[in-house]
C-alpha cells in the first residue's frame with residue numbers, strides 16, 4: 001500500500017475551514033429534515049424553550065493533552081496547531097506509532113452532502129447490531145462493489161467479533177458510489193476490500209465506545225463526516241496500553257460536516273478511539289439535533305459472510321431512553337416468577353430495578 005497523501009492543491013478556504021468554517025461550504029442542516037418532522041411535541045417544547053438562547057460555539061478541529069510521567073498526571077486539553085501540513089491536509093504522527101490525517105472540507109459541496117443524507121434517510125438499509133444482547137447505540141450498514149443483490153447470498157462483510165455485517169451492493173446508495181473513487185484516490189489504495197460502512201448516530205446518545213479497528217487487518221479507515229451538528233461530535237483518541245509513558249498524548253478531534261479523517265493500521269495497534277455521546281435533552285431523551293452521519297471506507301482483508309447479525313430498522317429517530325421502573329405487583333408487563341432474557345430486561349428497564357434479582361432469572 002502506498003502512503004496515503006492528498007493530490008489536491010492547497011486551498012486557503014479549506015485550510016481556514018478547519019478552525020473557522022467558511023459559511024458558504026458549511027452545512028446549515030445540523031438537523032436532517034426527516035428528523036425535524038418526526039419530533040414529539042414534548043421534544044419540540046423542549047427545543048422551543050432552548051432555541052433562542054443557545055449559542056453553539058464551534059470547537060477547534062484538534063485538541064490534545066500530554067501525560068507528565070514525573071507527576072503522574074495529564075496536562076489540560078489545549079488547542080493543537082499541527083506543524084505538519086501536506087497540501088491542505090493535516091498529518092499528525094502519533095508517537096506510539098501510526099498516524100492520523102485530517103482532510104478539512106474533503107466533501108465541501110453542501111448540495112452533495114444534503115443529497116446523500118436525503119438518500120440515506122430513504123434507503124431502508126440501516127440495521128442495528130447487538131453487543132451482549134444490547135442494541136448498539138447507532139444504526140449502520142455496509143456497501144461493497146462485489147455484493148450480490150440477494151442479501152441471503154454469501155457476501156463480502158465486516159466481522160468485528162461482536163457483530164457480523166454483510167454488505168449490500170454499492171450501487172444501492174448512489175451518493176456513496178460517487179464518493180468511492182475519490183476516496184480511493186485520497187487514500188492511495190486500489191480498493192476498499194472491506195467496503196464502505198455508513199453509520200448513523202441518531203441523536204446525542206448514539207455513540208461508539210473505545211475500540212481499535214483491528215479485526216480484519218484494517219489498513220485504511222477513511223471516515224467522511226457527511227453531516228454533524230454545529231457543536232460537532234468529539235472523536236477521542238487514547239493510548240491503547242494501560243501503562244502510560246511520559247510524553248504520551250491523547251487527542252480530541254471535532255470533524256465538522258464535510259471534513260474527513262484517515263486512520264492507519266499502526267494507529268489501530270497502538271491507540272483506541274471513540275465517538276463520545278453529547279448532552280441529552282432535559283427530559284433525558286437523546287437529542288436528534290446531535291445526529292451524525294459518517295461514511296467509513298475500509299480497506300483490509302476481504303471476508304465473505306454467510307450470516308448478518310443485525311436487525312433492520314426503518315425509523316432513524318433516536319430510540320427512547322431506557323427507563324428504570326419501580327418494582328412491585330403493579331409494574332406494567334412484569335410477571336413475578338416469569339423468566340426473562342437479558343435483552344427483555346434491558347429493553348424494559350427492569351435491570352435498573354434494585355429488586356429484580358430476587359424474583360427474575362436472567363437467561
Ligand SMILES: O=C(O)CCC(=O)C(=O)O
Pocket residue numbers: 199208213223235273274275294296
Ligand atoms: O464515527 C466515526 O467518526 C468513527 C467510527 C468508528 O470509530 C468506527 O467505525 O470504527
